[in-house]
Amino acid sequence: MIYADNAATTKMSGAAMNAMLNCMEETWGNPSSLYGLGQRAKEALEDARERIAACIGASPKEITFTSGGSEADNQAICSAAALGARNRKRHIISTTFEHHAVLHTLKKLEGEGFEVELLPVGELGTVTARQVAEAVREDTALVTIMYANNEIGSILPIAEIGAVCRKQGVPFHTDAVQAAGHLPIDVKAQNIDLLSLSAHKFHGPKGIGVLCARQGIPLSSLIEGGAQERGKRAGTENVPAIVGMAAALEEACARLEENTAKVSALRDRLIAGLSQIPHAALNGDPVNRLPGNVNFCFEGIEGESLLLLLDDQGICASSGSACTSGSLDPSHVLLSIGRPHEVAHGSLRLSLCEENTEVEVDTILKAVPEIVGYLRNMSPLWKDKVSGKKKFIL
Ligand SMILES: Cc1ncc(COP(=O)(O)O)c(C=O)c1O
Structure with missing residues (x-):
């Protein structure tokens, strides 16, 4: 896991x-x-x-x-x-x-x-x-x-x-x-x-x-x-x-300094990798952020489906906060930074600690693009965007 x-x-x-x-x-x-x-x-x-x-x-x-x-x-x-x-x-x-x-x-x-x-x-x-x-x-x-x-x-x-x-x-x-x-x-x-x-x-x-x-x-x-x-x-x-x-x-x-150095390096590796996914955007301040926090919106997917498929691969992550998961409302935090409802629904939060490893980060970096691609291929909305019938937001 x-x-x-x-x-x-x-x-x-x-x-x-x-x-x-x-x-x-x-x-x-x-x-x-x-x-x-x-x-x-x-x-x-x-x-x-x-x-x-x-x-x-x-x-x-x-x-x-x-x-x-x-x-x-x-x-x-x-x-x-x-x-x-x-x-x-x-x-x-x-x-x-x-x-x-x-x-x-x-x-x-x-x-x-x-x-x-x-x-x-x-x-x-x-x-x-x-x-x-x-x-x-x-x-x-x-x-x-x-x-x-x-x-x-x-x-x-x-x-x-x-x-x-x-x-x-x-x-x-x-x-x-x-x-x-x-x-x-x-x-x-x-x-x-x-x-x-x-x-x-x-x-x-x-x-x-x-x-x-x-x-x-x-x-x-x-x-x-x-x-x-x-x-x-x-x-x-x-x-x-x-x-x-x-x-x-x-x-x-x-261990604050030691942990911060280790965890923020893992975070930055994860952010760099996930940023390669097209029509995705990092949420929050790229520089001034918690050492372990990674939060992305992926256009054209539902965060809940992404979480379930990540869970199938033994990866525990979150979409919105733990307290609001289970509700279908998009996160008030993502709305507050100006993400439209549609995009806010496709969010993923990964939060790391000093026990995570580079190998784990690389496993996540392999899993997320595959799952995002799979979910997008199943989405009629995504097809409309690809064909130009609807506009991309991100
Ligand atoms: C910013 C913030 N405030 C308050 C809480 C609530 O803390 P607790 O779970 O200890 O009641 C949380 C928990 O997620 C939190 O992230």
């Missing part, structure tokens, strides 16, 4: 698994219990908090554990909105191509009287700090803009956007789910007030994440109950997953 869907999820690392196993055997108590076993679990929890904070330039007090990226996004946005509402600020700035964890939370807030302004992301899938500066108003409660896009991999100028927000006194949240462990993060240097990350995107376990909130930004709780996480997130902490996440993030950060 060739796994090329690391933006959907990653395989857990040995370090993360060992840390979790060790925790389940040795420190499996409830961190709130007063006896030794509980206190050892508490120590493991706090040790993980410190190590995670160190990886992103935060203080341990700023780290709240959540069930993953979606919960962290929800809590960050709802907290900033509640804070804004207390000061009569009800304007929120974001972008058209955020993850649904952000967009759907914003939709909910719109229903509660907030005004949401989604900045256009242009052909390359980015926004500038200037666009943000021009959009900020007296009543802006929050700017929430992702660090890197999960579908097309474009990397946004987060530090510059953060600087604009800091200057204007507006809280800035970034969904760094696709960036953590793959791009450098320093919440202080990048002027980030609220940051979400999720362990399963950097070889950690699923169902665990972090909301990092700068001291002074009050969090509202989404889950009421016990006083865990300083009263900001009730529920017994998932200590094994938290410990696994710390091990995975530390490893990813320690």
Whole structure:
């Protein structure tokens, strides 16, 4: 099998698994219990908090554990909105191509009287700090803009956007789910007030994440109950997953440069090869993109069929995001960068990690053109294009 869907999820690392196993055997108590076993679990929890904070330039007090990226996004946005509402600020700035964890939370807030302004992301899938500066108003409660896009991999100028927000006194949240462990993060240097990350995107376990909130930004709780996480997130902490996440993030950060060099070379080989396919186009920024992200549109095919045929050859890939696959709507991300519906339906995302090899890339490079050719030959629409009855788009 060739796994090329690391933006959907990653395989857990040995370090993360060992840390979790060790925790389940040795420190499996409830961190709130007063006896030794509980206190050892508490120590493991706090040790993980410190190590995670160190990886992103935060203080341990700023780290709240959540069930993953979606919960962290929800809590960050709802907290900033509640804070804004207390000061009569009800304007929120974001972008058209955020993850649904952000967009759907914003939709909910719109229903509660907030005004949401989604900045256009242009052909390359980015926004500038200037666009943000021009959009900020007296009543802006929050700017929430992702660090890197999960579908097309474009990397946004987060530090510059953060600087604009800091200057204007507006809280800035970034969904760094696709960036953590793959791009450098320093919440202080990048002027980030609220940051979400999720362990399963950097070889950690699923169902665990972090909301990092700068001291002074009050969090509202989404889950009421016990006083865990300083009263900001009730529920017994998932200590094994938290410990696994710390091990995975530390490893990813320690190997960031080495992994980036290796993975981006594989990505560039894949992009160069797929670019040879006629009537195909790379989606996203060719230069400023996540090391492992490759995303193409192939005119005249359905992405779903391409995925099924790749699966037959043991290649795991994705069309649109994992969350939207299964729905027939074209990806909102591809529409937001200006791809027409017809072309957006023919998309393929391959997302690599440091465990992929050149041989795997070459296998993909053999499989994709063959399958695209096969699907096009079966398509009446394609025949119309070839005969000149209909125009090519790409
Ligand atoms: C950019 C982005 N934000 C949020 C999420 C949601 O994270 P989780 O699966 O941990 O809830 C994802 C997952 O695909 C993502 O890619």
